[in-house]
Amino acid sequence: SAVISQKPSRDICQRGTSLTIQCQVDSQVTMMFWYRQQPGQSLTLIATANQGSEATYESGFVIDKFPISRPNLTFSTLTVSNMSPEDSSIYLCSVRSNLDQPQHFGDGTRLSIL
């Protein structure tokens, strides 16, 4: 399965600032996704990162708050904008090589907002 690397692995940020999380995959993948996992909760899909076009956001998530880029088939970024303590979560990148393969996950970015 694809090896997924996220940077940073963790960070502590001040409220009102923004942070960009990077996701790098060691092989080309068809689909890339971003998830959020709030403390003690399950994973929630934020958006599907589409190569060369705007991301597709799930209900409750908007581009202004979580802008996503996907410049090629191995890389994507998620920015958490104008952060507040409620944004303290683990943010996970996930990929699917093609429709015949299962989805795989990185180990996430643990974000704390003070």
Added chain:
Amino acid sequence: DAKTTQPPSMDCAEGRAANLPCNHSTISGNEYVYWYRQIHSQGPQYIIHGLKNNETNEMASLIITEDRKSSTLILPHATLRDTAVYYCIVVYSGGGADGLTFGKGTHLIIQP
């Protein structure tokens, strides 16, 4: 995608088989059953998936009832490292182009 129901938590003794149930009574004919687990501080890990036949790999076995309304994930010889949250997810036609939707899962605790 069909919804799933799992017990919130289970205990199992180390070395015994861990049997994790999942109900998916509204599953349709072209929906697969996927299992993932999430060990603390890690991302979810794919375990196994199936459509109608029982499946086995190096990690686990998946038993799907004949009517496909429920399934059981079996870890044949549980170890302490199998302590994790296990997610049963029903997915259309091998996955589609949508991201997986996670429920609350079952917190499996392996007791020494």
